[in-house]
Amino acid sequence: MRRRRxxxxxxxxxxALLAACAGTPAGPPSTHAADDLAALAxxxxxxxxxxxxxxxxxxxxMVAAANPLATEAGYGILRAGGSALDxxxxxxxxxxxxxPQSSGLGGGxxxxxxxxxxxxxxDGRETAPAGADPRxxxxxxxxxxxxxxxxxxxRAVAIPGVVPMLEAAHRRHGVLPWARLFEPAIALxxxxxxxxxxxxxxxxxxxxxxxxxxxxxYFYGPDGRPWPVGTRLKNPALAAVLxxxxxxxxxxxxxxxxxxxxxxxxxxxxVPGSLTLADLAAYRPRLRxxxxxxxxxxxxxxxxxxxxxxxxxxxxxxxLLEHLPPAAAPLQDGVPSAAWLHTYIEAAxxxxxxxxxxVADPDFVTAPGGDWxxxxxxxxxxxxxxxxxxxxxKAVAAGxxxxxxAAYAPMPDQPEHGTSHISVVDGQGRAxxxxxxxxxxxxARILADGGTGLRGGYLLNNEMTDFSAEPADAQGRPVANxxxxxxxxxxxxxxxxxxxxxxxxxxxxxxSPGGPVIIHFTAKTLIGTLPWGLDAQRAIDLPNFxxxxxxxxxxxxxxxxxVIEALRGRGHRVVEVGLTSGLQAIQRTPTxxxxxxxxxxxxxxxxx
Ligand code: GLY
Numbered sequence: 001m002r003r004r005r006x007x008x009x010x011x012x013x014x015x016a017l018l019a020a021c022a023g024t025p026a027g028p029p030s031t032h033a034a035d036d037l038a039a040l041a042x043x044x045x046x047x048x049x050x051x052x053x054x055x056x057x058x059x060x061x062m063v064a065a066a067n068p069l070a071t072e073a074g075y076g077i078l079r080a081g082g083s084a085l086d087x088x089x090x091x092x093x094x095x096x097x098x099x100p101q102s103s104g105l106g107g108g109x110x111x112x113x114x115x116x117x118x119x120x121x122x123d124g125r126e127t128a129p130a131g132a133d134p135r136x137x138x139x140x141x142x143x144x145x146x147x148x149x150x151x152x153x154x155r156a157v158a159i160p161g162v163v164p165m166l167e168a169a170h171r172r173h174g175v176l177p178w179a180r181l182f183e184p185a186i187a188l189x190x191x192x193x194x195x196x197x198x199x200x201x202x203x204x205x206x207x208x209x210x211x212x213x214x215x216x217x218y219f220y221g222p223d224g225r226p227w228p229v230g231t232r233l234k235n236p237a238l239a240a241v242l243x244x245x246x247x248x249x250x251x252x253x254x255x256x257x258x259x260x261x262x263x264x265x266x267x268x269x270x271v272p273g274s275l276t277l278a279d280l281a282a283y284r285p286r287l288r289x290x291x292x293x294x295x296x297x298x299x300x301x302x303x304x305x306x307x308x309x310x311x312x313x314x315x316x317x318x319x320l321l322e323h324l325p326p327a328a329a330p331l332q333d334g335v336p337s338a339a340w341l342h343t344y345i346e347a348a349x350x351x352x353x354x355x356x357x358x359v360a361d362p363d364f365v366t367a368p369g370g371d372w373x374x375x376x377x378x379x380x381x382x383x384x385x386x387x388x389x390x391x392x393x394k395a396v397a398a399g400x401x402x403x404x405x406a407a408y409a410p411m412p413d414q415p416e417h418g419t420s421h422i423s424v425v426d427g428q429g430r431a432x433x434x435x436x437x438x439x440x441x442x443x444a445r446i447l448a449d450g451g452t453g454l455r456g457g458y459l460l461n462n463e464m465t466d467f468s469a470e471p472a473d474a475q476g477r478p479v480a481n482x483x484x485x486x487x488x489x490x491x492x493x494x495x496x497x498x499x500x501x502x503x504x505x506x507x508x509x510x511x512s513p514g515g516p517v518i519i520h521f522t523a524k525t526l527i528g529t530l531p532w533g534l535d536a537q538r539a540i541d542l543p544n545f546x547x548x549x550x551x552x553x554x555x556x557x558x559x560x561x562x563v564i565e566a567l568r569g570r571g572h573r574v575v576e577v578g579l580t581s582g583l584q585a586i587q588r589t590p591t592x593x594x595x596x597x598x599x600x601x602x603x604x605x606x607x608x
Contacts, residue, residue, distance in 0.1 A: 398516025
């Protein structure tokens, strides 16, 4: 049996996270440097700046997105009488233009929708083409390809799902006509938008995108440098694609010249993929049953079921904390205390062990006991919480929450990046939490012009790398999240809606980009706003903390030395890193809504 290279992408995952802090120029004053930055690879989507955000109040409606132009588009739609879903669609189309590195027409998304207390989970996750092979991300030596190699080119591209999913959700929850929702993005793509500092910074650090001639011509000037901040960038190719989708719907991307162009770019790439027109035509969005979990007696937290691991990992972690004695003072001088962090990290390590073992596309794997809720059962969590002591566990392994249909191998840690989050509430009791992605920053580094021959276009995802590169472990046990044709890769995206259990009213909509650490960013914001009582902005501002199951990752420069030393005293390996969240959250207040946007990115909130 093949010997597995130890955690081949786990190193890259940590490396990418570690390297992120090198790209975070202006956070709060830095008091500590990460130990081993120099040895580490580039972060697919790193930080760009720290901009303090005030938090925003409104009475009736609110939209929060990662870019001011996108927020403005959603706000305009709400003002025109659009629903929360209408606004989210307009936001997504503008994000495809102004934040192309994170999401767009070539990617996928998970969307939670609430109408009153009725909640739906819309799955627009990318899907492996029919020609996908479980070993396609292994090299000739049988080892996982280096992360940078695996994420590049046509091989990494999965069937995009965001447009068909939004179209299906719009049929049920749209108020304004579909085509109207594309107007803001088309106007900006044709008239031009000012290149922002974040996109400029990320383009500067990007090497592989320049190999795509269309991307080089669109994003970079004749000197090979990104166009300066403030340059008015027009994207006529994207405008043409948006016009086609506005007029004809998702079929415009599933057949005809736009689809043919996409397939040709994937199959004709120097690193070709297998995607076909038949794959595009066969794609179907899914309407899934959301997972809703009671928390702290008064809250009902609803999140996305598998193929996302987000809700399960968040609620396992929070549920484990409920079974442990609460820390006396969890926040000290505005920073989570070492005692609280120790317990949180130990709980999260247990949750990540179960995530690695069990979570994958439910069309291909069976949940323990046939029900994902088995992972959240109070008796199981009590049993797992008993494993947490005052010192860091030497090793953690998955539990057995219920009888298992198959024996899986745990999936090694892998990087997952890029991504953007949108939260919306409208004035008619509807709300959206949507997280959207092309995976790595700039995805597979392929810019598709829809066959128009015009300047610009949209980027294709590299979502195949959200599957396990390794199909099995050294004993031959399959990994649940291995590549299989027609399968959706496991996600960490955690679009979340919180309700008051007593009266069913929506209390919050929130989420974040960030790969696997989305889980921690979202958990932090839930804990910060609800039990700790901070407003959404102050909760988002809190220093980030995370683990993938091994070391404690702390946002660089945000934790006092005493906290770090106390964690080390409990046996943790502590590493300071960038941890560039992109949280957006809207919470109910006595007079309406209050929204927060992450100071680590460019988002803003608007509402009436
Ligand atoms: N590609 C990021 C995620 O799905 O978690």
